Amino acid sequence: MSSMLIRNLSMGAWVLFFALACQSRPSTVGPELRKRAVQELQQGMEKQEQWVKVHAAEYKLWLDYTDGVLETFLLEEEKWDQLSPYRIGVWRVLAQADPASRDSYIQKILRAFEDRNGPDRVHAAESLAKLGESLGDLSPELTREVVEGPVNSLYVYTLWSTLQGSDTAAAREQLLDLALNPERDEIIRLQAAFALRSEGGFSATSWEKVARAGLQEPQGSLPSVYLLSAALIHAPEEDRNSPILGEVKNALRDLKEAPSKGVRMEIAQALGTAGSPEDLPALVALFENENPLMPEAEVPGEDLQAGVNADVRAAAAYGILMLDRRQEYSLAWADWFVVAAYLAGMVGVGYYFSRKNKSERDYYLGGGKMNPVAVGLSLFATLLSSLSYLSYPGEIVKYGPVIFSGVLVFPLVYYVVGWFLIPRFMKLRVTSAYEILEINLGVSIRVLATFFFLSLRFLWMGTIIFITVHTAILAIFGVDPSYTLIISILLMGITIFYTTLGGLKAVVFTDVIQSGVLMGGAILTLLVVTFSFGSLSAWFPSEWLAHWGELQLGVDARERLTIGNALLTTFVWYLASSGSDQMSIQRFLATENARTARKTFGVSLLTTFVVQILLGLVGLAVLAYFTAFPHFLAPGETVTTHADQLFPKFIRVGLPVGISGLVAAGILAAAMSSLSSGLNSTSSVISEDLIKRFTRKSRAPQKQMAAVRNLSLFVGVFALLLSLLISKVEGNLYDVIVKVVNLFVSPLFVLFFLALFVPFATGRATFLAGLGSVAIAVAIAFFKFLGIEVLFILPVSLGVGVLLGTILSFLDVRLLGNTETMEKRSRESAIFKGFGESDKSARADTGKRTGM
Known part of the structure; x- marks a missing residue:
């Protein structure tokens, strides 16, 4: 009986969810009126003559109907x-x-x-x-x-x-004096008022003068309508509900039947630009040409009444479509319910796994025997953060699919990482990857690597918080920007809670769920766009778009993006991240052996390949959607200038009720997935590489767990504070990520490369190579060194670091006689391990014999 009740309730919940999903969002301008307005502009451009044609074409351009x-x-x-x-x-x-x-x-x-x-x-x-x-x-x-x-x-x-x-101040004052001076010629006053209406920039006092002058002018005079229009369009925010603005709007509405083409056109533009839904009937009346104009005195030289009224209808169509674009969309209660349920679920996961962690090894490595498929999905979700989820569609909208050609190098990445890097890591069962650097090159290199990693991950987490809140949450949920800090605290607080409770097991479990949500959100977007267009082929571009620039194949450091650049950058990023990042190495070490670790990496690459292709298609889909339906773009927005905001905006305006909340939860999932991994791995490095190195106190398991949880809390709070500074970095999403997040990726791998693959590498040469690699990365990112593009930071800083480290190590050994090379230290470390940790005297003896 109870099971039947549960099934019935579940079925009822799904029926309700899909019923909500089938609902459409309310719109001020209906689809039929919108279609007719667009057709009016098209016909005005194609069939009318001269200036009517010019006006109709400009209206189309301003509304992004560029066809x-x-x-x-x-x-x-x-x-x-x-x-x-x-x-x-x-x-x-x-x-x-x-x-x-x-x-x-x-x-x-x-x-x-x-x-x-x-x-x-x-x-x-x-x-x-x-x-x-x-x-x-x-x-x-x-x-x-x-x-x-x-x-x-x-x-x-x-x-x-x-x-x-x-x-501009003096010119604006002169125009204001001309417009407000009743002694001036009417045409001069009209033109000055039109200039002020077009530019704005009034002080509160000047605005009130303009508004009152427009109201005091004889009704229907040309200066009056432009003064009233300027007052309506440029009203200060604090005066939007003032009585004087209400008088201005009423005065404009009363002029909709004025016997002047210019007056009617200006009223249509003013009400569309700054009016409200209540002004739609006045715009429709102008659009329907309810009181036709006679052209005799209005337009000398034109003898067609149709041309005069076509100009007014085109202006009214523009006003209607502008009013349509200014509509604000918001999420329904069903969307909020989905998001709230998801966040509550994450907290529940953390609580559940908190009862299963008994030691630091459980917390940081999940006991070392976790499922490789689950860990692989977790690694994918970590590397494909909300930064990627939001920036990839924007990148393809603005610059085209070149960046996604990088997936072609994945087989080579899998081979190099799987057979050259992973086996070396799995030989040493360490908690922190940077123990490897100390074994081979000394304490100073481990400390430098720790600094690089912490800088990288703190900047990474801060950027995730900033971009997730500013680009996604504010855009999707329509929250006032003044609540940014509160939202950031809430986002990080929930992540800290379930991460500090559950450790790596909670991170991996939630990452698996979030991987599904991410892919589901992308697929849902593609399905909705395909349904809107009627078929996949209808929105998929048939040619290379003009704003993507010229497609180039070779490798060129001074070009932002070519096919060769994408392949090289993708290869270096995966090589460097997999070979030096604690978050990646931590997941390799959480599996049983090199084979399962390789399987983990393969699952991660395969999943990333699928999702990158999906996100690339999402970029093409939202580009086509907003090109075909530009009324969803706010005034002043275009598909190229606001490329990064198109996907979040589509979630709010394009997806059905309920589905919007699900995909919004997917973006939160991506952010929290990466933040949780960052918290876990960063606190792991601080604990192993800093705290344990400088404090020798032993703790009981219970106290150890309390300490690592407190450490994760500290990491989260610090990343939250750092997110407040990310807004100072210039560039679109993808550029910010490369400049800030990837700044230390190659320099960190330089240390590992020298420690693993250059036998004669020395500690001090490696230290200088790491600093040199960072210096060249900073020079390219923020100073355009040698004109090198920011997307070339990774390969150039890696190449410079490895070359510098190799040369300096060679000189250090040959000219300065330094014998403390990587090969020697690695061999001695192996000897020590053969004696075992408890054999102190043997270790001491060996140390004396080897001169340590």
């Missing part, structure tokens, strides 16, 4: 290259549609401005201002001549363009 704009206006340029002033509008569109050729079009517009007797000077100055170019920088002498001359349209637009330069 067809470049092709259409290249044809317009070929056809109308000599037509004034329309050619200026054509060049302005092309400067925005073709970033690679932007400078050439800017120069064409600039030449039109510099032609004192040309017909296009005013339009050229206006276009340069709209494009964000400063005439004060492009043509300083001519600009000075204009702004010291008569106040006319050329004067206003030239002055506006100088707001893009360094000294």
Whole structure:
């Protein structure tokens, strides 16, 4: 009876979950209206004439509906290259549609401005201002001549363009005086107000002056509508609910039937840019052309009423789509429930395994007999942290799939690590990997390695916390950034709790679960995108995208990424991480022998291969999704400028209710998986390489467990504090990871390489080689040494370190006569081990005979 009840409850829970998953998120603008608005802009660009075409194309570009704009206006340029002033509008569109050729079009517009007797000077100055170019920088002498001359349209637009330069306060005050002065010509006031609306930057006092001036102007006058628009768009945050702003918005709404095309277009843009969902009916009324305009007095030279009203409809379509883009999406209660249940489960796991740890060996190595498949999945989850989970899709969005070609080198990685590194580690059953360095090269090298490792892992954990919170949690959950510290403390606190309770067993167990969640989240994303497009082929790119740059095959340290660079960097990273990182070596030593350790590494590589391919596909999927549905991007966001935020944003807006929470839990899983491994391995190194070295007190097993738990707590708190400093590092996610997290990866492996593979390596030469490797890594990362790209930090710092250590060791032995080489120390250590730990006198005798 009870089992049947449990089955029924479980089935009911799944039915409820999938019912929630089938729900759609509410939207201010419905799909049908959105589709019609996009079609209106497309038709305006294709079928209308001249400036209506320009406006429609610019609206498309500003909304990221870029399809067809470049092709259409290249044809317009070929056809109308000599037509004034329309050619200026054509060049302005092309400067925005073709970033690679932007400078050439800017120069064409600039030449039109510099032609004192040309017909296009005013339009050229206006276009340069709209494009964000400063005439004060492009043509300083001519600009000075204009702004010291008569106040006319050329004067206003030239002055506006100088707001893009360094000294803007004086120009803004001049424009403000022109816009607010009722004695000035109406057209001059209109143009000045339009410039202020476009740029903003008001003080609280200036904003109130603009708002009140707009309200006091005669209703429907051209200066009034632009002053009101400027007041609405640039209202200070503290005045968003003020009575005066309410008056401004009402005054704009009342003008939706004004007999002026310019007024109607400005109202549509203002309400779309800074309005609220309540303004949608006014925008729809403009879009539906409920009160058509007559063109006689409005647009001299145009004899088609359709063209005049098409301009208004295009502006209304833009306003509707802008309002759509400004909608805020949030997670449903079902999403929060999934995340909360997951976090509670992690705490439960820690409590369960805390009862099974009886000694330090249980805590740090899981007793030394853990399942190799489980340990392999744990190693994968550790190395593929939330940094990778978030940065890989962003990397492929912005730079293409080149970085993922690195998986082709995995067979070579498996062979080198499995047959050259793992057997050497398994010969020495140590708790800390850095005991190997002391055996072969002395205490100083072990201490240096400990410093490298701790620096690496503290920076790594701090970066995980920072990026997980700032890039994922704030974006997915829509939490106010002021709660960042509280969220970071909560994330780290839960991780510390279950890690310090359960030790490596808890880490491995949760890593296995989290591996499944990670892969499941990626697969769910691919399924949802495929369903949205109707098929896999519909979103998979059929050609190399232009913004990815040129595909290059060879190895070039001065290129950010080539196929050769990706292969080399991937090989060096896995070699260095597997051959020097306590987190990797710790998992090898947690298995029974070299064969099972090799199996562990193979499972890790295979799983990483699958998930990297999945994450690469996720990057392509979200790129296609937001390219096709740019209304989910906030104003000002594009797929290239906000590449790192696309995957977290898709989790919030693209996945069904309930599934969003599951994938969000996957990202938390990735973060906590890596943090838990970092806590365990870092506290292990501190305990074995620092505390036990400098303190000789023995502890009972119970006190040992309390000590290591307290140590893990200290490590977690320190990493949390360090995360507050990561925001100072510049670059996108992938660059930050390489600069900060990978800074010590190669230098650390330099020490192990010399200790394991260079028989004549000496301690002091290795010490200098390690420092030299760090120095070159820092020089490349933060000072662009020799123009070497940051993604080449790993191979260059490894090569420099190994070469420097080898040469210095050779000179140390041959010229300085140093006999304390790796080969000699390793041989003597083997002799000591033959006597056993308890045979003190034999060890002493041997020490005398060997001169130690």
